[in-house]
Amino acid sequence: MMEANHPQERILSIQNLVIQFTLRGQVLKAIRDISLDLYKGESLAIVGESGSGKSVLVKSIMGLLDKNGYIDQGQILYNDMDLAGFKTEEDWLKIRGKEIAMVTQDPMTSLNPLKTIGKQIEECVVLHQGLKGKEAYHVTLKLLTDVGIYDVEKRYKQYPHEFSGGMRQRIVIAIALACNPKILICDEPTTALDVTIQAQILQLLKNLQKKYGLTTVYITHDLGVVAKVADRIAVMYAGDIIEVGKAHEVFFDGKHPYTWALISSLPQLGSKGEQLFSIKGTPPNLFKEIKGDAFAPRNQYALKIDFVERPPFFKVSDTHYARTWLLDPRSPKVELPEALLAFFEEGRSYANEQ
Structure with a gap:
């Protein structure tokens, strides 16, 4: 399936993808020859x-x-790389977060209950944007503001349990943005x-x-x-x-x-x-x-x-x-x-x- 004369630039292309899982000696075909452009x-x-x-x-x-799942055939093309061929965590660290980030459905499973939300966002700023100290701190405050959280200096020091479900989801979005991804x-x-x-x-x-x-x-x-x-x-x-x-x-x-x-x-x-x-x-x-x-x-x-x-x-x-x-x-x-x-x-x- 090709989309002719599409006015936008293709950023990711999935081609003839087949994904299988092995379970108790049986094979489950979860993705059956999918092609899709983004x-x-x-x-x-x-x-x-x-x-x-x-x-x-x-x-x-x-x-x-999951560990029992694998790509049986096909390609996932991004930036002249075939992600379907990645084998090591080192390979994926070039992509995960930095290029492609994810916001999950349950923010509580994504947040560390023992760390302040400010520190959790700041860790991503340091890791993916290469900033440190006051610079990383100020970028973290800006991200909190951008996702609609007020009184950011106070909120920076608070823990996940001190926020409502909607506010926690905003924090998860801020963490994803801190990675500076191209795809969310x-x-x-x-x-x-x-x-x-x-x-x-x-x-x-x-x-x-x-x-x-x-x-x-x-x-x-x-x-x-x-x-x-x-x-x-x-x-x-x-x-x-x-x-x-x-x-x-x-x-x-x-x-x-x-x-x-x-x-x-x-x-x-x-x-x-x-x-x-x-x-x-x-x-x-x-x-x-x-x-x-x-x-x-x-x-x-x-x-x-x-x-x-x-x-x-x-x-x-x-x-x-x-x-x-x-x-x-x-x-x-x-x-x-x-x-x-x-x-x-x-x-x-x-x-x-x-």
Whole structure:
């Protein structure tokens, strides 16, 4: 899958990536031949239900796969380096933090409870920016200010337990920024926060992306988060990317039945007094070989070929691709539910007005 004439510079390129895990003598294929480009300055959201492989994919970019996981084939190209070929911690230290940093979903597991938050941020400033003493201290205070923490000199001396969940997440973001990265990966960054704090953190991340010139990757199952932050969306299912495109293309002109199912699950598409839509069935067993389209057994629009042959990526536009046989010119036309068609129509109208 290649995106023709893309106006932005490619910063990272994943090509034909296969990631496997060995478990009790069996092999689980967690990532199944994925290709995806990341462009400088963009905000890419990787969406899918739990177990779809989102976190495994980004962990492979940072060299954080579990010990029983390994890259079986493919490349992860960054700055003329193939990260898939890195074998030692020494190799990864050139990249992790300094070039690519991560904000995790649970800030308490990322922070040392025995160190003040100022010292934890300052350690990263010293290690990755080469600053010392007063210079490192003042950069730390500036980072605390940039992530929206007030009274920074007092806060510098406090411990993680003295902060709320939202404030702790801001500190984790400050630690990531202290590394001065080019790419910031946000793995479910608002899952542990209440709705009002979620909105604040997402707005903060958007502001910081502009201020620091970051390329951001969001890992999420929450389409509400995606709508607020993403320039582009990649939809994952069972270790595969099944649709990728600009945010408005995927949201309001999605082509894969799994994308339709995710959007149909949004509460605003429900009818009063009726049960919310849910995707029937369960994801496939990744210990077994998957034939055809992995979503076929749960797909009410599945064709016979979906159970036999994996669909190729069909081009919808220069920026929009979907892996579904329904885009083959020979496939029958399908009738979508009225609520979904109305959502698409309303979204396209709104996008045209902007």
